[in-house]
Amino acid sequence: MPVDPAAYRPEPHLQELGPEFADPVQAADFPQTILRFRNDRAAATVGLAGLTDEEWIAHFGRFRPLPDNLPVPLSQRYHGHQFRVYNPELGDGRGFTFAQLREAGTGRLLDLGTKGSGQTPWSRDGDGRLTLKGGVREVLATAMLEALGVPTSRSFSLVETGEALWRGDEPSPTRSSVLVRLSHSHIRFGSFQRHAFFDKADRIEALIGHVIAWYYPELHNAEDKAAALLAATTERSARLTARWMAAGFVHGVLNTDNMNITGESFDYGPYRFLPHNDPNFTAAYFDHAGLYSFGRQPESVFWNLQQLAACFTLVTGHDPLVEALNTFSGHYRRELTAAMLARLGLQSRSPDEDADLVNAAFRAIAAGGERLRWEPFFFDWFCKDEARALKGPRGDIYEGEGFAEFRRLLAPYAPERPERLAAGYFARAEPEELLYDEIEALWAPIAQGDDWSAFQAKLEAIEVARQAYGLSA
Template sequence: MTVHFPFQNTYTALPASFFARVVPTPVAAPRLIKLNRPLAVQLGLDPDLLDSPEGAEILAGKRVPEGADPIAMAYAGHQFGHFVPQLGDGRAILLGEVIDADGVRRDIQLKGSGPTPFSRRGDGRAALGPVLREYIVSEAMAALGIPTTRSLAAVITGENVMRETPLPGAVLTRVASSHIRVGTFQYFAARSDTEGVRRLADHVIARHYPHAADAERPYRALLEAVIARQADLVARWLLVGFIHGVMNTDNSSVAGETIDYGPCAFMDHYDPAKVFSSIDEQGRYAYANQPRIALWNLTRLAECLLPLLSDDKDKAIEEAQTILGEFAERFTSAYQTGLRRKIGLFTARDGDEALVQDLLDTMAKNHADFTLTFRRLSDAALDPDGDTEVRQLFADPSAHDEWAKRWRQRIIEEPQTPAERQAAMRTVNPAFIPRNHRVEAVIEAAVNRDDFTPFEELLAVLAKPYQDQPDFADYADPPEPHQCVLQTFCGT
């Protein structure tokens, strides 16, 4: 049988200025190394047919499936604060859209499938390491319950790509609610194409925010909805110690999903100024800066929408500023609620914010591991003897004691039993995250030895981040000093 994708393509019905039609560049010898079978079923695809030579050719871009309408999307973007009026999909090709089992329209895109008109002298290819990193981290984020693009498949192309050295080439099949970015709006706004901005806004409303179409002011409702989703998303990032690493406006999804996992990383010890990305030399996208940058990006979106908010520019600016002012409250509410839940508080009282901040400050001063501190607090909530396990994470264990005394006085005021509190805390404090040293070990084994056993094992562990997994307990451990990863890199 032939692999069938039930494509329904709406983006290609937009004007030709929105994209460039381009087909993937065939590769020499595609080999499927990972197929996300549950996701394939969710998308209405046959995993057995995808897991075939024909399927591997489609997922590598060697064969275009029937019904596909391959395009590279146009967009612009601020990169580290500097505006570039034309970026676009330089190494990604959108095959088309499908309706999944929940009735949600999803893009299916090949990343690393060859040059496009937007490649800007790039080869349009991807190396195996960045493909594995995005597969691992995006699927881990999904398991953590954080909105994200997903990974359907990873394929080795049988060809090398040139970076600093020759590396095995690969293609990632990425799935997203859409690939529309803040930078997509900027592309048209930079050309003073108000009609293009309007067409794009109408498309985004129809696809992602249909309630806005019924609002008295649809474009205001659109901006409010995007702001709300971004505020919630970034709060969730911080609550698990995630650092995106390259929060350019072209990497900011208007659907509210985490997108473009380049030099991303999860913190080990807590440090609000932590940066991993090798290209973020000034710390623009450091862990604690992410809410501020999200608002900066949303301000750029609001600038694009000004002509749709009012014909009077001053009134449009005033309205946009009012809407943007909602971000801080929305983010703070989501973040503080999440922090309270992480320490077992389910009602809000005066002093709670200071209590949590004092814990974070103590963690930072004592190089305490972010993930393990909260996970072990979950067990300490059941039994005070568990404090011993938490104390061991602090350079000065006694630094934890004063805070723990205040915490215990506070949780007594909550109605939950210790067992109920522990169970609730364990649903928000993961035991397992994609530790950087683990991801690097997976990449090293795959690139240097063609060994994907560590890749499969890490994926299996990360699929159940909130569950104890005694057979894989060491995956929860922070790195030894010699294992610490100091920098992460983009895949271009």
């Protein structure tokens, strides 16, 4: 197997937790394995870009073990709150952890995890499969989020599997697929909730120790490891939430089993990107009460952190956990300011000035109403290119009274790395976006004629945007 010996660093650790945390499973035997997407840029960071397509399919369609890695896939056990209703019947119902390996450059421990790889002990009445449309949507989501500087899992592989699936929210029968994602841990808040549910303090301690050892080694000498881990996860979660908000992203299903302990976004179902500023905008058609609407995402993440803290009360006192939770709002405000400045391509001036500018930016976007889409605002004003913004298709909006305060506060700011404006991307009138109607339009030729050209072109265009913005998650 042509792995890159300098970059392929297998390091499986999940099995060390034992049978109370994950179950060995086998992937489904699919009737077909047609490679539809492979992420060679991500693969290069873990030493797997040299695989031929046949080898790729063998590992990520048939799930032949990678060298010196997990000998069998492991389906993780967890519980969770779903729309704030506790569900003890969860777990990896259509996925598993396939491999763990170190990332070149950062040294982070990453998982290769699946979605749609077949039934597991936690499938309940599900078929363990993923629709091809669901896989396409997740590939697009992760590409766009990465381009906008959001900490996200990366879609690693998408293989069509040749089965006819029946779904209530898609025209059926519909095509099937298996997705592989590269993620900085698949251990969820709900992983702790399962063991708290059974009142197993020893398992909570074991899981805390595992997470600190492999994801937060800087906490190794902490006197109160549970409180230290909660504080670190709170900070990471605040950062993630701020990045979502700056990107105008609505996750849609912020259940406790959809949040991981490293503060990385993953598992994209009914997500949406904002068409324009609307705090009540929801992504999931079944979110009738707007629980996970755009404007309520910080509240939802904090609520989820509270549920994680409740698990830790089995192993430490309340006061240090409350202290850790109370850092969320401060972290969130700082991270939102930093994320907005990054999206606008500006150097920081002072905490007060930065906060004033960011607040003015939100008010200005709101003043633009439905005429001003979310993403074009950041594109037009990137690196303080006022002349480009005023000459562009939204110049009349920016000349209006609703933008006067924003422009006044923007005046003393200096652009961050203004050389980025030389990219051809910024000579365009419109930025790359990923709104709902476009996703449907990208899917239509695949569904109707197996034409993947528009999908491939969109991924290439998003990559151009990622390079032009040069944002780091």
